[in-house]
Each structure stands twice: as structure tokens, then as C-alpha cells.
Amino acid sequence: MQTKILLDESHIPTHWYNVIADMPNPPSPYLGPDGKPVPPQAMLAIFPEELVKQEMSAERWIPIPEPVREALALWRPSPLHRAYRLEKALGTPAKIFFKNESVSPAGSHKPNTAVAQAYYNKQAGINRLSTETGAGQWGSSLALAGRLFGLDVRVYMVKVSYHQKPYRRSMMQTWGAEVFASPTNLTESGRRILASHPDSPGSLGIAISEAVEEAAGRKDTNYALGSVLNHVCLHQTIVGQEAKKQMEMVGEYPDVVIACCGGGSNFSGIAFPFFADKAAGKDVTLVAAEPSSCPTLTKGLYTYDFGDTAGLTPLMKMYTLGHDFMPPGIHAGGLRYHGDSALVSQLHHEGLVDAVAIPQLETFEAGVLFARTEAIIPAPESCHAIAACIREARRCTETGEPKTLLFNLSGHGHFDMSSYDRYFSGELEDYEYPAEAIADSLAHLPKVAAA
Numbered sequence: 001m002q003t004k005i006l007l008d009e010s011h012i013p014t015h016w017y018n019v020i021a022d023m024p025n026p027p028s029p030y031l032g033p034d035g036k037p038v039p040p041q042a043m044l045a046i047f048p049e050e051l052v053k054q055e056m057s058a059e060r061w062i063p064i065p066e067p068v069r070e071a072l073a074l075w076r077p078s079p080l081h082r083a084y085r086l087e088k089a090l091g092t093p094a095k096i097f098f099k100n101e102s103v104s105p106a107g108s109h110k111p112n113t114a115v116a117q118a119y120y121n122k123q124a125g126i127n128r129l130s131t132e133t134g135a136g137q138w139g140s141s142l143a144l145a146g147r148l149f150g151l152d153v154r155v156y157m158v159k160v161s162y163h164q165k166p167y168r169r170s171m172m173q174t175w176g177a178e179v180f181a182s183p184t185n186l187t188e189s190g191r192r193i194l195a196s197h198p199d200s201p202g203s204l205g206i207a208i209s210e211a212v213e214e215a216a217g218r219k220d221t222n223y224a225l226g227s228v229l230n231h232v233c234l235h236q237t238i239v240g241q242e243a244k245k246q247m248e249m250v251g252e253y254p255d256v257v258i259a260c261c262g263g264g265s266n267f268s269g270i271a272f273p274f275f276a277d278k279a280a281g282k283d284v285t286l287v288a289a290e291p292s293s294c295p296t297l298t299k300g301l302y303t304y305d306f307g308d309t310a311g312l313t314p315l316m317k318m319y320t321l322g323h324d325f326m327p328p329g330i331h332a333g334g335l336r337y338h339g340d341s342a343l344v345s346q347l348h349h350e351g352l353v354d355a356v357a358i359p360q361l362e363t364f365e366a367g368v369l370f371a372r373t374e375a376i377i378p379a380p381e382s383c384h385a386i387a388a389c390i391r392e393a394r395r396c397t398e399t400g401e402p403k404t405l406l407f408n409l410s411g412h413g414h415f416d417m418s419s420y421d422r423y424f425s426g427e428l429e430d431y432e433y434p435a436e437a438i439a440d441s442l443a444h445l446p447k448v449a450a451a
């Protein structure tokens with residue numbers, strides 16, 4: 001009975017896997033405000049050339065630079081666990097495995113791409129990065145990566161999370177980053193929101209606008225995004241590659257792969273390497289789990305929309321709830337995003353990726369059961385994957401099917417204890433599906449969407 005399946009450092013992947021090579025249809029291009037595809041040069045205003053190349057690449061395998069592998073070796077390979085105790089508590093015939101991304105210094109999968117992005121920016125002569133963060137996991141990760149590669153980092157942190165998770169801010173400051181509660185008065189995008197909504201709790205869409213605006217307006221500063229974009233999803237594929245090898249070591253292969261989905265990089269990271277097998281005919285189900293109060297894949301429209309609230313980003317074809325949709329202040333801040341990765345969206349649209357929406361209380365119930373059986377206190381975002389996995393395991397109990405389930409534990413919840421406190425004191429609620437707000441926001445989709 002093996003609980004943890006471990007790889008040594010020589011097994012840190014040498015290449016990232018690019019799912020575009022195996023997708024049945026090429027991805028829809030990013031469009032400018034004129035409705036024409038955005039030329040790669042336009043992205044060079046805020047991204048280094050190597051990342052722009054990766055964003056557009058259709059190469060199946062992209063080599064990981066050695067300094068990035070060396071930085072990854074600080075915590076990778078991450079363990080794969082067999083959740084025997086959770087299986088027992090559920091009385092399920094299913095075998096449950098989870099990949100443990102909570103072991104990174106920032107506590108989630110996010111540093112996997114942060115170190116790559118910091119490296120390529122430094123190589124391109126950039127010394128300063130601006131970014132947004134929802135729950136604080138991405139901001140912490142970029143703060144760490146900036147420190148490792150010698151870049152200054154400024155983080156616009158969604159206001160509701162800034163107050164819910166004050167120690168995330170301290171963590172970013174410890175690694176040397178500057179942190180502001182977004183919306184701020186520092187940018188035009190922030191000032192515009194504050195003028196109309198002085199009490200705005202912020203959103204990832206607003207924080208992205210602020211960080212992009214700053215990078216676009218300063219020569220010394222580039223922008224770094226923690227999710228959504230193709231190159232970010234690409235960098236996360238080391239998670240699924242390792243997991244595949246680890247499952248192989250114990251003679252297993254998953255029937256179902258599950259991950260929570262905010263902007264989609266966490267899901268891509270574990271699921272895309274398995275998608276390669278699915279594209280080759282293997283029967284494997286890939287499930288993205290999202291909050292029912294921000295149900296992008298399950299209730300959004302598949303259309304062109306902006307990636308941010310102010311409309312500064314290119315238009316991306318994706319599932320969206322509308323770029324000015326303000327998700328309820330749920331405690332899984334990293335999942336409060338109106339859109340989704342174009343790659344995940346397209347695969348979902350083509351029926352190759354499934355999605356489930358889960359109410360907040362069910363996610364915390366799952367997280368607490370997980371903590372009490374498997375010992376690790378999960379991040380509220382990761383609780384969505386755990387809840388989806390528990391639903392699947394319970395279905396196996398009903399049908400008697402001994403399926404093999406794999407989920408990504410995207411992060412720990414050590415800085416999210418105020419959310420757990422509120423759950424224990426009965427203060428957390430299940431938000432109604434915000435139908436009216438979503439309909440309202442979808443009415444403001446950019447014109448090209450209708451074309």
C-alpha cells in the first residue's frame with residue numbers, strides 16, 4: 001500500500017506539452033478592436049518575444065530552459081498521493097489519486113509559470129513586472145519568481161481578497177513585491193471604477209486592467225498573467241506530465257481527471273497531457289470544476305470578449321459571463337473570473353472537456369472532509385476539485401464501478417483560514433445563480449461578438 005508516489009529531480013520534465021498540436025481544430029485567433037487578428041508584434045508592448053512565440057506556437061513540445069528547471073527543482077517534482085483515507089470515509093469502490101501542487105513555496109501550482117515568465121522577461125532585459133492577483137496565490141508566486149530572477153514586482157490584488165487574506169500580502173512583501181488593493185487610484189482603469197462604484201470589492205477583470213495599463217504605459221515594465229493565456233497553460237503541463245509518469249509507476253491510468261478552473265491554467269496543467277492520449281483514442285474524461293456563482297463554462301456564452309473589465313486586452317474567443325460581470329465575493333478568489341482560457345473553452349465547446357458547477361457550501365464541506373482524512377487543508381479553489389471528485393466517487397458507490405479518479409490539489413489553504421472560520425460559524429452562503437447580473441453583463445459584449 002503506497003501512499004505517496006515520488007519522482008526524483010531528474011524527472012522534472014524537460015519540455016512543455018503544447019495541446020494545440022493535438023486539438024482537432026486550430027485555436028481561434030485573438031482579435032483587435034477592428035475585428036482583425038492581433039499581430040504578434042502588438043503583444044511585444046507588454047510581453048517578451050519568447051513568450052509571444054510560445055503564445056502562437058503549434059509545436060507539440062517546447063524545451064524548458066535549464067535555469068527554469070533549476071528553479072522548479074526547489075519544489076518539484078511534486079508528489080502524487082493515493083487518497084486511501086478519503087476513499088474509506090466515502091466507502092467508494094473508486095481509487096482516488098491527487099497530485100499535490102500545494103508543496104510549492106507559494107503554496108499552489110502558480111509558481112510553475114511564474115518562474116518561466118520571470119526568466120524570459122529577465123532574458124529580454126526587463127527589470128520590472130506588473131500583475132494582478134485574485135486569492136493572492138499568483139501574486140505570491142510572481143513575487144517569489146521575481147526575487148529568484150532579479151525583477152521588481154508590483155501586484156494589484158483584488159480588494160475583497162486583500163482584506164480576506166492579509167498574510168498573502170505579507171508573503172508578497174517578504175519576497176520584495178509591492179501590493180495594492182484593486183481598484184486603486186493609481187490607474188485610469190481603477191479611477192473609473194471607483195468613480196462609479198466607490199465600494200467596489202474588485203475583480204480579477206479590474207485588476208488585470210490596472211496591471212496591463214501600467215505595463216503598457218511604462219517602458220521598463222512588462223505584464224505577467226497568472227492564467228488564461230496559452231503560454232501560461234503550456235507552462236503548467238509539467239503537472240500532468242509528472243502525474244502520468246507517477247500513475248504509470250503504480251500501474252494505474254485515470255478514467256477521470258478533475259481540476260478546478262478559474263482562468264483555466266490549473267485545469268490545463270493536469271488535463272492537457274492526458275488530452276494527448278484522448279486525442280489518440282484513449283477513453284479518459286476531463287472535468288473542469290467551477291463555482292456555481294461564477295459559472296463560466298457551464299452557463300457562459302462561447303463568443304469573443306475582452307479578458308479584462310476595461311477592455312484593454314485583445315478579444316479572445318472563450319466562454320464568458322461578460323467582461324464587466326462582477327462575480328459574488330465567494331471565498332475561492334482565484335475562481336472569480338468572467339472568462340476562461342481560449343484553449344479550454346474551445347475543447348469544452350467541442351465536447352472534449354466536461355465542466356461542473358459547485359455551490360460554495362458543498363466545496364467547503366468537501367474541503368473539511370479532505371482535511372480530516374488526508375490531513376492537508378486545501379485552498380478554497382482546490383475544494384471545488386475535491387467536491388467534484390467526491391461527487392464522482394459517490395456515483396461509483398451507487399453503480400459499483402471501481403473507477404480511477406485523479407484530481408489536482410492546486411493549493412493549500414493556510415492563508416485562507418478566515419474563510420474556513422466563516423464556514424464553521426455558519427456565515428458562508430450559497431449564492432443564487434446571478435442570472436440577472438450575467439444577462440446584464442452579456443448585453444455589453446463587444447460588437448465583434450455579434451459579427
Ligand SMILES: Cc1ncc(COP(=O)(O)O)c(C=O)c1O
Pocket residue numbers: 108109134135136137138226227228260261262263264265266267333334335379381382410411412
Ligand atoms: C489554489 C488555486 N487553485 C486554482 C486556481 C485557479 O487557477 P486557474 O486560473 O489556473 O484556473 C487558483 C487561482 O488563483 C488558485 O489560487
